[in-house]
Amino acid sequence: MATRLKLGAQLLAVALVTGLFALLIWKVATQDEGASRKLQRGETPPAPAFTLDRLDQPGKLSLAAYRGRPVVLNFWASWCVPCKEEAPLLEGVWNRYRDQGLVVIGVDINDLRSDARRFARQNKMSYPLAFDGIGKTSTDYGLTGVPETFFVARNGRLVCERLQAGVHLDGNRDRFDDCVQEVLSA
Amino acid sequence: MRLLLAIVVALAVAGPASAACPSVSDLEGKFICPTCKTTLDQSDAPAARRIKAYLAERVAACASEEQISDELVAQFGPAVLAAPPREGFHWLAWLLPVVGLLGAGAVVSVFVWRWSRSRPAEVAPEANGRPPLDPELERRLDRELARFDR
Numbered sequence: 001m002a003t004r005l006k007l008g009a010q011l012l013a014v015a016l017v018t019g020l021f022a023l024l025i026w027k028v029a030t031q032d033e034g035a036s037r038k039l040q041r042g043e044t045p046p047a048p049a050f051t052l053d054r055l056d057q058p059g060k061l062s063l064a065a066y067r068g069r070p071v072v073l074n075f076w077a078s079w080c081v082p083c084k085e086e087a088p089l090l091e092g093v094w095n096r097y098r099d100q101g102l103v104v105i106g107v108d109i110n111d112l113r114s115d116a117r118r119f120a121r122q123n124k125m126s127y128p129l130a131f132d133g134i135g136k137t138s139t140d141y142g143l144t145g146v147p148e149t150f151f152v153a154r155n156g157r158l159v160c161e162r163l164q165a166g167v168h169l170d171g172n173r174d175r176f177d178d179c180v181q182e183v184l185s186a
Numbered sequence: 187m188r189l190l191l192a193i194v195v196a197l198a199v200a201g202p203a204s205a206a207c208p209s210v211s212d213l214e215g216k217f218i219c220p221t222c223k224t225t226l227d228q229s230d231a232p233a234a235r236r237i238k239a240y241l242a243e244r245v246a247a248c249a250s251e252e253q254i255s256d257e258l259v260a261q262f263g264p265a266v267l268a269a270p271p272r273e274g275f276h277w278l279a280w281l282l283p284v285v286g287l288l289g290a291g292a293v294v295s296v297f298v299w300r301w302s303r304s305r306p307a308e309v310a311p312e313a314n315g316r317p318p319l320d321p322e323l324e325r326r327l328d329r330e331l332a333r334f335d336r
Binding site: 135 | 220221232235236237261262263265293300
């Protein structure tokens with residue numbers, strides 16, 4: 001009887017380990033490698049969709065609503081110093097190219113709504129702003145921090161490259177201008 | 187008597203007030219920093235510093251812990267809570283460890299019970315693997331040893 005019990009326990013342990021191993025293989029085989037990685041490889045993956053609360057006015061902001069228009073998608077937070085420094089440049093691009101259909105969308109992540117509103121007001125951000133306190137889009141876009149900026153073509157696909165850190169910085173500034181032109185012409 | 191009455195009144199007044207106004211240091215251990223995923227009291231990240239400031243503002247306004255918790259969950263989602271709420275699906279997080287411990291205890295108990303029942307009857311100890319002494323020889327040995335004791 002004890003032998004049968006021992007054998008049963010051993011079978012159960014083996015089944016458990018096999019199940020966990022199978023789960024690991026399934027997870028590795030089916031996980032999405034993320035739009036950012038595809039973009040870095042030179043592909044143009046679809047921009048992950050989102051619908052979030054608007055920060056600058058009541059209602060929702062959906063990326064899908066801007067299909068057919070070039071989009072500069074900027075992730076920011078009120079506690080982020082470079083976000084403050086790059087805000088005038090993004091506002092400038094929005095004002096300069098909005099007649100050509102370009103839209104700048106700012107997504108505030110991992111932040112307090114009240115702080116974000118104050119930040120937007122202080123930095124005179126007039127482009128559409130969305131609030132993602134949970135940071136769901138952060139995972140979908142594979143962000144490593146804020147600020148980060150993406151470019152979404154009229155067909156809803158990510159183009160050019162992701163710009164990590166402030167777009168106003170020396171290493172990013174020229175690339176930002178190039179990407180704006182690329183997304184306008186894509 | 188008056189002193190006793192004064193103490194009772196003071197406690198009655200102070201009791202609900204202190205329950206309604208939690209301390210910032212207590213709260214910092216109950217919420218997670220959304221960027222670094224540790225409790226606020228262990229984090230000095232900019233996001234954590236902002237939430238700490240928010241806690242201080244809310245505590246100064248004497249908001250209850252439940253109220254502050256609801257506000258933070260509305261902004262950051264349930265992941266901002268260091269411990270899962272005791273409701274709905276989240277109960278699993280509280281119950282599974284207890285169920286696991288009870289299950290493990292039951293399995294160990296069954297094994298110990300079976301092991302103790304299946305042990306062979308104790309055999310009389312044998313000296314150096316040799317058979318026990320003959321009773322007559324043992325009595326003689328006792329007599330001889332008793333003589334040495336005298």
